[in-house]
Amino acid sequence: MRIPSVLLLLATACSAAEALPDHVTFTEHIAPILFAKCAGCHRPGEIAPFSLLTYADAKKHAKQLAEITTERTMPPWHADKDNPAFLNNRSLDEWQIALLTAWQRGGAVEGDAAKLPSAPKFAEGWAMGVPDLELKMPEAYQIPPEGRDTYRNFVLPLNFAEDKWISAIELRPSSPEVVHHVLIFLDTDGSAAKRDAKDPKPGYNGFVSVGLTYVAGWAPGAGPLVLPPDLAWRFPKGANLVLQTHLSPKGKAMQEATSVGLRFAKEPPPHTYTTVQLPPQFGILNGIQIPAGEKNYTLRDSFTLPIDCDAFAVGAHAHYLGKRMTMTATRPDGSKATLLKVSDWDFAWQEQYAYRERIPLPKGTRLDTEVIWDNSAENERNPSKPPVPVHWGIASADEMGSVTVGVVPRKNEDLEVLRAALTEHIADVMIDAAQHSLELPEGLGKKLAPVASMLKGFDKNGDGTLDDAERAPVRTLIQFSGFPRQMLNASP
Ligand code: HEC
Known part of the structure; x- marks a missing residue:
């Protein structure tokens, strides 16, 4: 039997409308989105300006959440839709955005406490798990309350007696709010260590990286840097790690002492890149x-x-x-x-x-x-x-x-x-x-x-x-x- 096309149209329109629940509640619909897509940055000690872990947190910002996700300003994700699929895509889909809007319009109701998923667990310390090697800047660098952004290069000796293969790197700034981004380099000829020694404060200023080998870039909120299982970074014997850190003053005096966690690859990787x-x-x-x-x-x-x-x-x-x-x-x-x-x-x-x-x-x-x-x-x-x-x-x-x-x-x-x-x-x-x-x-x-x-x-x-x-x-x-x-x- 042929179904009249107008009925088909009606059917799809209805199913889309039916798809949104009548009562959108925090515990059943909103918490899972916030826990999965926002809490990574919106929790105490992270880079976002407020936490989104509880009903009270979310209700206070309900209107803003609906608006900012509809505009697609948050979660931060700047790749266009018609890109290849990315593993680390943190954007929301249309359905999740519609839920946030419907929740706000419906009065930002809490709902049945029994439906609340358990709060996300964030590893104390390291998101990568316990690192094989942990390094830390021996002395904190002071960031004044005001002034220009600076590029400060912090040198961390690795003291490897032989070449090592590294499969994951995690950075943990002590003050993520002031760290805009970090470019990670290897100093294989000691030139960065020499420049550091000449400057009495921790690290040295500047951006020029001649003589350094680039490893990877990192920004707060990005999580650990992990290479696919068939690849690894080679850290040569005697090299130092250099963290070229872009620091932005945040209105009060702060200090930064970054920690670095490294995971060693079990064996030399089969491929190179x-x-x-x-x-x-x-x-x-x-x-x-x-x-x-x-x-x-x-x-x-x-x-x-x-x-x-x-x-x-x-x-x-x-x-x-x-x-x-x-x-x-x-x-x-x-x-x-x-x-x-x-x-x-x-x-x-x-x-x-x-x-x-x-x-x-x-x-x-x-x-x-x-x-x-x-x-x-x-x-x-x-x-x-x-x-x-x-x-x-x-x-x-x-x-x-x-x-x-x-x-x-x-x-x-x-x-x-x-x-x-x-x-x-x-x-x-x-x-x-x-x-x-x-x-x-x-x-x-x-x-x-x-x-x-x-x-x-x-x-x-x-x-x-x-x-x-x-x-x-x-x-x-x-x-x-x-x-x-x-x-x-x-x-x-
Ligand atoms: C990768 C980190 C990160 C993630 C993930 C993230 N945010 Fe944010 N958010 C920030 C930062 C940082 C700010 C401060 C403003 C800025 O730097 O853009 C912010 C600001 C906001 C603001 C205030 C914006 C303003 O104009 O004052 C809202 C609302 C917000 N986020 C909602 C969300 C929601 C909802 C999610 C999840 C669906 C989310 N964010 C996920 C980092 C993040």
Whole structure:
């Protein structure tokens, strides 16, 4: 029998309406959402401004909860919906948002106490379980009540007598409110320890990380950093751990002494990985030069993978002017995959996204990144009012912008091929930016003038650009400096 389509429509409309319970209560419907999706940050001692563990807590904020989840401001999650599935997705679905709204409209009722799920258990101390090794800053660093944000580098000696494989890292700041984010590095040549020794207070200021090997980024609320079971970080013998910590004053004098928990891998991992950052963020030669008032300043970068590999995680980085970033993969058979799409970038949430399933990227796949900045007065997050020209730099008011994907080569021996291609790409981006700077009248152009005039010496036919043959020796020179290689972090 054919069912009239109008009836079908009615049926779906009814089932959607019926799906929302008549009496939405805290104990039965709301507590499970708050416990699972909010309490990680909204509990005493964590980064959120109030707790959401009890009926009283939730009722007090009922209207705000409905509004902020409908706007999708909370829970913080900035990846667009049409991304690959992420393991660490903390966003709410439509159904959960509808429940929060219905609960508030229905008078934020408590409900049957017997239906209340048991409160979430948060590990005292470590979310990762007891670490194999625990480190702590020997002395707390004092953060004044007011003033500029600082980047402070804290050096923690590891004293490993042999190379170690690390499968998980957890950071526990003593004052999470002041810690904006932390970049974790390894100091393998003692240069960070030397700089630390020169500064009488704990750690040393600055951002420049030449000589350090990047391990991972972390922000409060993110939980422990855990690599998939077939991967691990190698911490070489004699290395120090460096926590490059972005600290923001919070209106009262505070102190920070971060603890670090490490888990050792049971055995050396069967696979290795490396990161591919597009465009590479190595310094002023990146070429970011955003005119004041520019609403859609766009940079693109592409890189073709020379080996078969699989992507396992992705992240983006920019400062306040960043607006949108995407990375897509186009495979040799023409099929495409989105690796990351963020249309509402927020500097406050430097997220690492872990794919639920690895994304196949066969040899010959082209990765394309686009980053868009908004340096107009309409950008509420613009730190300069009125807007000023902005170029690449380490301060929050300068800019950076990139998408970084973590890839696992299918054959371990291919890693070197990928790294060689990446260092060549980095050299090429440098050469392009220096060439481009010749056309810039001021700002970045002036800073890059010495590099650009050096490049002129390589322009044998004097046509104003470096063709492939002319740039070969420049690439070799840049690669010889060792600088591009320091940009790559690989697990071995
Ligand atoms: C990863 C940490 C984190 C999670 C998870 C989280 N919050 Fe928040 N929340 C914060 C922080 C931090 C703030 C303070 C404002 C800010 O920094 O954006 C905040 C602020 C808020 C505010 C006040 C906003 C304002 O404008 O004053 C509300 C309401 C809120 N959160 C609700 C929720 C709800 C509901 C959930 C779960 C569905 C949730 N949050 C999950 C970290 C979190």
